[in-house]
Amino acid sequence: MNRPLLSLAAILLLLPLPAAAATLPDDGGRGLEIAREADRRDQGWGDSESVMRMILRNAHGDSSERKIRTRALEVQGDGDKSLTIFDEPRDVQGTAFLTFSHALEPDDQWIFLPALKRVKRISSRNKSGPFMGSEFAYEDMASFEVEKYSYRYLRDEPCGELTCFVVESYPQDKNSGYTRLLTWIDQAEYRTQRIDYFDRKGAPLKTLTLADYQQYLDRYWRPHRLEMVNHQSGKSTSLLFDQIRFNTGLSDDDFNKNSLKRVK
């Protein structure tokens, strides 16, 4: 069996597409349709590994870099499974997260602490909390499932050289840190180009822009540069993908508490 233990991994995860709630002005189900189409186009990727850098900046211009690898496995009919492994900073090298994400149920999540060799289940309610001190929340990193939001199509709008659908989406999970998201999805390939996040009070919180899309397996588009800017704190985080691979031979056996202990 081909098991590239330490290669890279995938995060296939980031595309919160928005859209339609029953109580809102009727969009004829168009928002949900757009979300489903984007989801449909992204099905069948199987497994992937990614190598990335996360650069954190505060309002004073100080920065700090993390090096991360992820492995992901598509699960039909449920949320995906993923392993996230830290290579830097060096004091947390080998620290890893295992996540079984679910559409509506809370995710199952464990952390491996290499100094103690301890695998510890962690509370899944931290989804609104920052991922490793960055401007990405855990929920921003989680796999996209259509059922996680309700949707409303708003309008068409130019986005760069493309034309985008602008779709509003509402998290179904009351533990989400957001009341709504505004998402720009290009009409050519249904790629998320931008997301505006609104906090629990409805105020603008963050903007994510996704760039440097590349196509894999002649089908799946992945952004290689993501910029998250927090409008309230002035902090920002860049997520730069150095490598993404598909069909790496990962299977269910690579996503359990045992594999978490030996991922490094």
Added chain:
Amino acid sequence: MLYRALLAALLSATSPLSHAASTQLSGYVEFELRHFFNDPLDPVQASTHPSAAVEPELYSRWNDGDDSITLTPFARVDHRDSERTHVDLREANWLHVGDGWQLRSGVGKVFWGATESQHLVDVINQTDNLEGVDGEDKLGQPMVNLVWLTGNGELSLFWLPYFREREFAGLDGRPRSQPRVDADQAAYESGQQENHQDFALRWTASFDLVDVALSHFHGTSREPQFRPGTDSSGNPVLTPFYPLIDQTGLEFTAALGNWLWKLEAIRREGFGDTYHAAVGGFEYTLVGLFSSDVDLGLLLEYHVDERDQQASSPFQNDTFAGVRLTFNDFQSSEFLAGIIYDNDSYAHLGFVEASRRLGDAFKLSLEVRLFEQLPPNDPLYSQRQDDFVQLNLAYYF
């Protein structure tokens, strides 16, 4: 076919995988300063104890990651206590991963457990008693460990062919018992002494929000019993005695919203009368305290040991309460403070553990340990003067 192989070779040769190399050296060097607040019980003991330690790790993998070796030596040099100046091989093992199974052979380290304030079930590795007082530092254990994956969990078998004796602070060391423990006079129930062959197995599984584990260990107890004796000069000492035990353990964790419920329980035979002990409680996490990035964790655990006042552990009817702050900042700042309160004697142990990264490669840690109002029959009574504060500065490479 040839084309595909060439392409694959080319791709792997040009992979910018600098942080996923097949052989890597990492680790840390640290400087530590311990200061004891109170006058020592024994005038030969000092109040300020500087020391330094290093723990490099060499890791190499091949065969597409299905085989790997890990080599992790450890050394500490302590300015005051020659016994605390010690070396250990934390890990030196070969791991082979098969299809649905894995085999680890050599010196390794294994953690079993669920709770935070005591690790009752964790029985594979000997505690490195010289490093810290929380029992979380471990000596490397020679083992052959075979693991089968079972879908939602695993079954793990251990053959432990050699026993590691616990080490104890020397005459100048703090904290230490009064009188000191003379590890050179260690005695065993088994005539084979440290060559007694120990075995263990553990089954663990996850069901949605719940993790459970059941384990059994047969062999030489990692925890010694203590007997009064004298050293070669006729001074009173304690001598360790290692009985053969059978220990069955249960671990349980459930994640219910903001609550993590945790339980560990053991039944131990051979360590005096057969007894049961347990520790259980919860950790409640408040995410984003006062709309900040800070998470607040509240911990409460209860300890019970049916040997009551005859228990070799100080936690026979005790309550642990703790507060954990996770700052989620650039520097990964963390703070944990707690108190373990004896519900019978009102003795209490207090502690603080805090840490913060400095720059990219340094980490500063603070630890405080307090031993308060210990009665004479408490197993920790002779450490009643050994309250200390400890600062560590570590460089990671």
